[in-house]
Amino acid sequence: MNPEGSVGTLVLLRHGQSDWNEKNLFTGWVDVALSARGEGEARRGGELLADAGLLPDVLHTSLLRRAINTANIALDVCDRHWIPVRRDWRLNERHYGALQGKDKKQTMEEYGEEQFQIWRRSYDTPPPPIDPDDPYAQTGDPRYADLGDTMPRTECLADVLARLLPYWQAAVVPDLRAGHTVLVAAHGNSLRAVVKHLDGVDDATIAGLNIPTGIPLRYDLETAADGDLRPTNPGGTYLDPDAAKDAIAAVANQGR
Numbered sequence: 001m002n003p004e005g006s007v008g009t010l011v012l013l014r015h016g017q018s019d020w021n022e023k024n025l026f027t028g029w030v031d032v033a034l035s036a037r038g039e040g041e042a043r044r045g046g047e048l049l050a051d052a053g054l055l056p057d058v059l060h061t062s063l064l065r066r067a068i069n070t071a072n073i074a075l076d077v078c079d080r081h082w083i084p085v086r087r088d089w090r091l092n093e094r095h096y097g098a099l100q101g102k103d104k105k106q107t108m109e110e111y112g113e114e115q116f117q118i119w120r121r122s123y124d125t126p127p128p129p130i131d132p133d134d135p136y137a138q139t140g141d142p143r144y145a146d147l148g149d150t151m152p153r154t155e156c157l158a159d160v161l162a163r164l165l166p167y168w169q170a171a172v173v174p175d176l177r178a179g180h181t182v183l184v185a186a187h188g189n190s191l192r193a194v195v196k197h198l199d200g201v202d203d204a205t206i207a208g209l210n211i212p213t214g215i216p217l218r219y220d221l222e223t224a225a226d227g228d229l230r231p232t233n234p235g236g237t238y239l240d241p242d243a244a245k246d247a248i249a250a251v252a253n254q255g256r
């Protein structure tokens with residue numbers, strides 16, 4: 001526990017490279033595995049946590065195996081495999097709608113760079129919705145049974161923020177206020193939503209913000225005058241800043 005008045009430390013971890021990141025396919029809610037490189041990135045993430053002495057004592061993940069397995073591997077490496085965990089669909093990747101399963105380069109060639117970037121990075125324009133009969137739709141998936149008709153068929157980043165925030169406030173913030181070191185293992189776009197919220201990034205600027213796979217991003221937090229949690233290190237601190245710089249550029253250039 002931290003001293004009275006201070007709050008815990010947040011560690012954001014995007015899953016390691018997945019099989020579909022490797023193939024350059026839009027993934028969203030499709031539950032693909034980590035690639036061999038992604039498993040290596042997760043191990044390296046665990047080493048970075050251990051080297052920094054940043055040992056999580058609670059874990060939050062999405063319901064997707066690339067985030068779950070990244071956390072398991074990283075926590076095993078830093079000997080924290082035993083900590084309590086909560087998983088929630090609200091931390092899932094952004095639902096990529098009808099783009100799920102499509103090749104990013106081919107999509108850019110077919111629709112042009114402007115439309116491609118609007119679908120990927122605009123704050124409030126979602127891709128076309130997925131057909132419930134599409135092989136990459138999540139129709140009938142038992143993990144989403146409780147959602148019924150409210151299960152997303154596509155999402156923009158604004159939609160992700162709207163569905164993530166209730167979980168954030170109800171589950172993650174109380175762990176931080178209790179002084180814990182909180183690991184959130186999630187996805188490129190769900191973590192962009194977290195960063196937008198924490199750093200107060202405006203709707204235009206968030207389009208240019210990319211999160212690399214497998215590199216822990218540390219946020220030190222305090223309680224602001226309005227009662228909200230606010231980073232004392234705005235933008236957070238990557239535990240391997242050089243690797244993060246290259247990896248961020250690689251994410252930004254996907255499709256080219």
Ligand SMILES: O=C(O)[C@H](O)COP(=O)(O)O
Pocket residue numbers: 025026027028029093096120187188189251254
């Ligand atoms: O869902 C996906 O395809 C990726 O995890 C994130 O992709 P993006 O960087 O193209 O949004």
